[in-house]
Amino acid sequence: MVKVDLILTAETVVTMDSEYRIFNPGAIAVKADTIIAVGPQDDVQQHHSAGEVIDLGSRVIIPGLINAHTHVPMTLLRGLADDLRLDVWLMGYMMPVEREFVSPDFCRLGTQIACAEMIRGGVTCFADMYYFEDTVAEAAKDAGMRAICGQSILKFPTPDAESFEDSLAASRRFIEKWKDDPLIIPAVAPHAPYTCTEEILENCRDLAMEFDVPLHIHISETKGEVDDWRETYGMPVVPWVKKLGLFDAKVIAAHCVHIDEGEIHTLEHAGVGIAHNPSSNLKLASGFAPIIEMLETGLQIGIGTDGTASNNDLDMFEEIRLASFIAKTVTSDPTALPARKALEMATRMGAKALHIDHLTGSLEPGKRADLIAIDQDRTHNIPHFEREPQAVYSRLIYATKASDVQDVMVNGQWLMRDCELLTIQEEDLFPKAAQYAAKIDAFLAEREGSVLSKLIAIGGAEQEESYEVQIKVKLDDPQAVIARLEKDVFEIRRRAHYLEYDTCFRFPKPEDARLRHREDEFVNDAGEVFNVRSRLTLTGPAAEREYHNSVLLSRSRFIAPAQYSPRFYREYFKPSGEISIQKDRLRWLICFEDLEFFINIDHLLDPKIDGCFLEIKSRTWSRRDAEMKVELITTILQHLEIQDAEPVLQEYPDLVGEDN
């Protein structure tokens, strides 16, 4: 007789082990956090003595479900904005609200709500990626859940980091803190190739490999992302990240909606785990991931809910069913992704995709006791056909609801018994969540007039690099400066000549800053206009540091193609004032000491200002990079022999003054 702490018995135990064994009746022996035995009830009881025996009767015990990709604090943004285009949803609502509200407190509350919802729905483990992930990890651990937690890293400033360097440093501290935790598996989470830089991805890879932790990233979620990649890099996203060596780490790739056969083989070969998110892919109209092809190639695929802002719940039963439904129709084959395989994706295969199948995913001796018990005797799930053992999978996938989950155990600890949560004070969460919603409502109502949200609402807006280094000086002798610029010390990468027609809109609220409509006429050597481009630039209020004779600005900057006339934008944005400027611009893209700078020589034509201005400008996502460039600008000015010219600190609109 082996002594254990607990024996659980039930009419049906579905192990989801590699032989898909089902025991009727079955039993599970648990000692501390670990499963000691699983088998027929008589067998297990004959060979084990337990301090406690719990009979779950007609409930069906299965492994706890694994939510392979989510952003748990986003429960607080559930239903904030739906039925919108991705850019409007993300840049018009999610990101501005996150910038304003996401804090450790927000993340703790959001995680608690998510854990309550997931435990109620039979989820025992989830892979998360968000901000203040240390707080997410703490709240998940307090709730008793198993979680892979990854601190998001983006090239943009985030709610928890001014720069990606800060995020990387925070990720390292986070991993060091959690790496030996029994419930929390720390991970590195570069958000996506299109929101990172090569440098960020390489740093993330190194960090993940150094600590042997998973690297969690969004890959090929939308067609637009892949189209951009092909255009910019001549290849889709998967080979590009492979070339960066990203797959040397244990990667969890979320979405993978738009990948081709070659990419599927690449992912399989590299041992990348996939997180498939059917609801989110449908709700955001991202597309149908080629799940059947991936499974046939041998990829390990888990199923995830994604965040509640794009789902809008954390219901894994719905997600599994949807995965099966979609696979059938997309392949025109009703036998595709049958119930048992779909459940496998949410349990054992999901654990493999997350690189934690040594810990969880099936009911087998040696794995942690992560399990749930389900009531299948409800009106919506009767009758029960028993001639084929497979029928229980059909009931689990095609008719069971999250609300049928009765009991949940993680790591040998009960988190829910008879639908009663044991680790979370659910009722405390409601008033706090309501307070956040009220504040967010007020914030959004207030900014209804916001220029940024209106810019985004009309589409195509992209955020640009947040650090800007710039200097402007008045030039007396532009030809002499041009001659020096063309010297060997600078590598000239591009030259251009424009006529620029700017309309700068001002707004009363300082956070709306300034919106510029610019029409660039491209002039060739013969002085003829051969091309025209119109675009909008919105610059937010800047944090400004002045150096010897240059300025380092940190500010949000969005750019969008302007397909309508200045008149349209004037009427649409209703600015409080505007300034028109026409100038002639000669422009060089130079490389100096391996860094790129733009140099403009501008003649203001209307309003007319005599003489001309020289500007040196550079933009970057990296604060450190920006600081290095500030140092170099002095040297560039010396080479141009204008180091003593008086810097002009005003921008052109301020220089020429308001119209009318």
Add this chain to the structure above:
Amino acid sequence: MVKVDLILTAETVVTMDSEYRIFNPGAIAVKADTIIAVGPQDDVQQHHSAGEVIDLGSRVIIPGLINAHTHVPMTLLRGLADDLRLDVWLMGYMMPVEREFVSPDFCRLGTQIACAEMIRGGVTCFADMYYFEDTVAEAAKDAGMRAICGQSILKFPTPDAESFEDSLAASRRFIEKWKDDPLIIPAVAPHAPYTCTEEILENCRDLAMEFDVPLHIHISETKGEVDDWRETYGMPVVPWVKKLGLFDAKVIAAHCVHIDEGEIHTLEHAGVGIAHNPSSNLKLASGFAPIIEMLETGLQIGIGTDGTASNNDLDMFEEIRLASFIAKTVTSDPTALPARKALEMATRMGAKALHIDHLTGSLEPGKRADLIAIDQDRTHNIPHFEREPQAVYSRLIYATKASDVQDVMVNGQWLMRDCELLTIQEEDLFPKAAQYAAKIDAFLAEREGSVLSKLIAIGGAEQEESYEVQIKVKLDDPQAVIARLEKDVFEIRRRAHYLEYDTCFRFPKPEDARLRHREDEFVNDAGEVFNVRSRLTLTGPAAEREYHNSVLLSRSRFIAPAQYSPRFYREYFKPSGEISIQKDRLRWLICFEDLEFFINIDHLLDPKIDGCFLEIKSRTWSRRDAEMKVELITTILQHLEIQDAEPVLQEYPDLVGEDN
């Protein structure tokens, strides 16, 4: 002060009227079965005095959901067979089990389970099509639900009718019985164009028009159906049924997955209501219905669960969400089918699609009091954003679960209060359902060796006409008979010449009857074989009536293409014996007195039998038609001058005896 019976108040009343009015707080005044007033709480209470005022507090009141297409007694077949190809699922499982088990008792119990599940999930009205529909109507009425009930009519024998003539007669009686019921709207329900004949459809149309009741039919559910129609009739299904005048009735067309732009316009022009069934279309891999194009054209579309055997539940919240999700991805537009529109399809527009929007579908004075109250204060549905009134639709569609429904009222009567069912004794249903499941399990286990199920399992099997008229006589002078056959009295529609190689398998169980593998070599006038066709025919045991010199058989007969060798079928079906026959067949398709007959003149080559045989054969779905043909056969024999020939009652395999 208007006197009413009941005033309901709640923080939120979502009317789904044509202006989409929402009242916070709101109230509804009900007198008997009818809504008298809906409006702001103060207004309604000021102008009405009620015997009873019920405050539903923070629950959200919305119109009851309308399930636009289902087969409610099929709850008893839930989970019977999943993840199978349509033909295997339908002909291998559903139809055989229905033939064996579907009875008034089965339909009553199945309907009670369905009503319990639907009431729990907020459904107040459903459109049904099944067998013994009188029992379905009774059970629905007893449960207090509103229902459009249609007695299924097929060309095949059904569990409740030996022939379509019987079904049509039963439909007429059914309509006459229920046409003035306050809850039940009787309908005519020809199953589908491919399971009916033109005659059936025309009869159904006339019946529906005579009583001004809806006509409920499956249209263009699968690509195969539409491909067949194009091949056979040179047009898709919609114009074909339109030509039959079907759309002169008030049609409810279920599925409409594979319809083109022209058909959408035809349906719109004809005022046909559509029932969209996303789960069923996905689970059976039927495809994505072009919902957005239909909506843009102005079609009225409801949402249905279809039967539980292809879903596997009656959860309209899941169905609505799925309709929205799928529409977004199929059109690559996340703004497609937004939450409010999706809810409209399940309420007011659904009522229009079912031609009952004068009764239900929205909370408006004059309509019946069909409404539900939902708890939105559960963990999976918080927080609540309130800055836009639209947010309530988002919570209803993207996060509400069926289990959040608290109260249900139909026709002014409470069917559920605080999640307690008031009209159905739910616990009584469980043991009865379990008994059916056990019996069905035993039946299917028993017939695992059934030839029909095995034939169907390998695909392509089609059921043929169930009535066969046939006569066989020995001929001494075939040339003389051929000469008479070519006389003016017969219109010859087709001539053919085959060499036929038959392998007839026998089985020990009489219900397995006989399976024939036939290879037809098509011979041209020069005596050369120019084509070969192989097929399997399974004939069940026959009910036989002998006439003067012919036989009227009524038996099941399935035909399937035979893509493998006789050896394969021998090994696959494991027959207990077999007979091989080789014969030369001359075959005529003739028309005589407007009816078609086949005439064969057969020479048996191996085993060799001297002389030859003449057969006259005809098949039909109609018993009456078969009886008319029996009468005509005597006349045909007289024209051929062989009326005195001795009839041969044995079929060829019996005539030549068993091999070995």
